């Protein structure tokens with residue numbers, strides 16, 4: 001069975017590839033933006049014959065996926081759409097974040113309907129950003145669940161890159177659900193909505209000075225001096241990348257069960273201080289990084305909106321990796337790469 005995976009170079013996508021290959025049940029066609037990125041990825045996966053690539057340069061082009069689907073559509077059984085810009089270094093939040101997310105979703109969905117007659121299931125990598133209201137995260141009377149939606153409108157979203165990213169994920173996911181109806185799609189669909197994703201890069205060699213947006217939250221503290229502040233800029237929820245990858249694969253193995261579902265991948269609340277508390281347990285870091293105000297963030301679960309993802313947990317049926325484990329695994333990989341273990 002063949003899976004088309006968009007954004008194959010991504011942090012999460014590489015773990016999806018690894019787990020798909022491990023099942024020995026799937027061939028993967030990954031979309032990448034350039035030949036050298038494909039080459040590097042192929043090498044990392046030991047040039048697996050089950051992994052091939054197509055070039056999709058910019059998902060902001062409405063026809064970006066057409067050529068690849070025209071060529072390979074008839075053999076595609078599953079689509080996982082994970083490509084989307086996730087960073088906040090933008091000059092124009094609408095053009096750089098919202099447009100590619102929305103057009104990308106529409107482009108791959110329409111190509112799937114048009115060129116993939118045997119498609120059984122479409123998974124869209126959405127986000128908790130499509131679920132929550134960023135300005136109400138600290139309202140502890142609020143309960144969010146798999147039916148919740150980010151209510152921010154575009155006018156406000158384009159006023160800053162973080163709002164715009166959240167909005168981009170909302171419109172990208174909504175595009176999929178809407179097109180499914182409008183085009184009367186015959187395949188099953190589900191969304192995966194992760195919170196901040198942590199955990200090691202799929203390959204030690206992929207560790208770079210600055211990591212992907214979510215892991216950089218941890219990386220920043222690994223390299224911070226003892227006198228740096230532990231500010232309150234980050235308050236959110238975490239999930240490990242290996243659990244997120246699993247949540248993309250379960251629906252391919254059990255399509256009916258996951259049809260129409262949104263999976264909120266959330267293993268619990270954390271703040272910058274929670275991360276620093278865990279990092280300080282690592283002997284190689286103790287004394288070299290900030291201490292902050294230990295356990296300051298321990299009360300966050302009761303101070304913030306409640307995330308009730310019990311339906312997701314029941315559907316998936318596996319335990320999520322703990323904060324301690326995910327932070328330690330992320331940090332130890334970085335330290336190993338830097339020869340500090």
Ligand code: NDP
Nearest residue numbers: 007009010011012058059082083084085127194196197214
């Ligand atoms: P990465 O930045 O590592 O991956 C993003 C992927 O999308 C890369 O393959 C990138 O290609 C591709 N991409 C981005 N913009 C374009 C574009 N305009 N045209 C073509 N390809 C593009 O991020 P993650 O792995 O963290 O994110 C993957 C998905 O998961 C995204 O949809 C993100 O929104 C979602 N997500 C991530 C969370 C997290 O905490 N990490 C949390 C919730 C959701 P290239 O490598 O060439 O730049």
